[in-house]
Amino acid sequence: MVANRACIVRLSTYKNALLRLQSLGFKKVFSDNLADAAGVTAAQVRKDFSMFGITGNRRAGYRVEGLIEQIREVLGKNKIHKVIVVGAGRIGEALIRYRGFEAGGIQVAAAFDIDPAKFDADGAVPVLPLEQLTDFVAEQGVELAILAVPDIAAQQVAQILASAGIRGILNFAPIQLRLGPDVVVGNINLELELENLIYFISAGRKARTP
């Protein structure tokens, strides 16, 4: 069974909320707590869990630790997933140094660029020449890539990633990548997100003006 995207997003949100509760010393959690954390109803939480056979006692709640394990299993997160960052510019560099992924079982294995000034084979996260990407992906069994190259290069580099065997791309370039059905693409477009906020702020102001 393949769940829809919205449901998977909620499961991730529940899991992150559970990790925070766990770090605060909580042992038990109720669907209402998770509903609050995720901004949905408690009924939705129970429905999501039952969809994946995640069981709990409605009155006694769920064990935080067991619940995290079960959600991780669903999300395929009980193993370490390696990701490569392609493009070591402003955004790429921040991602290379970002430590937030580790708790989620995601490890930035290497970064790739075409600029020799960026190369750093001995760094905690090595920055390697783009030509080494295909071999690295094959040797390390990497399936995930973050694409943070200038938009003019994004389609071409995405095709290199696909040929190398990358199966999922998180794309920061503000273009629509064209790839075969074997590659899943997620898009992050900061400017577009800001534009949305601007539009809704303006629309809200007009709506309030008599």
Next chain:
Amino acid sequence: MVANRACIVRLSTYKNALLRLQSLGFKKVFSDNLADAAGVTAAQVRKDFSMFGITGNRRAGYRVEGLIEQIREVLGKNKIHKVIVVGAGRIGEALIRYRGFEAGGIQVAAAFDIDPAKFDADGAVPVLPLEQLTDFVAEQGVELAILAVPDIAAQQVAQILASAGIRGILNFAPIQLRLGPDVVVGNINLELELENLIYFISAGRKARTP
């Protein structure tokens, strides 16, 4: 009239595609071109345009320059929008230095942090103490903020932003902000996006395994 989010996202995508076409020297564009760039049908493009009274000749196409102007007008992008970045850590720092916003009429006016080591009042983008945020927002008429603080601090800082008069927040912390109806929140959660990709990669593999 307030359009839905998906429609506004498409308008932004059209506009970004048009800016790229313009930079390549294109003067005219057809709905099919934009449809390709945005990954939708040409009928959808024409429907979106007619919804906002954007006119063109189906056979002769649209003038690129005029179309950019019209879309910018709809998106409220014909003036400069100031945004502040709160939290000058890895992500915040990348955003402060990111130049991609400028073409879209978005200017990073200042950043705020609580760590004196980060302060830099004379930088191209000044990094100021969090205590100065409320005055700065009032003086400069800022309505937009990017929230890039540790998740443990995000809700509290978001409330400071709302009290200061910020109307739109782009939130990088992996938590659900609780704010009044006057503040629009957009969320960017990198780990969650990667988790989605991992899930769909695994689901695709299972679907192909006989």
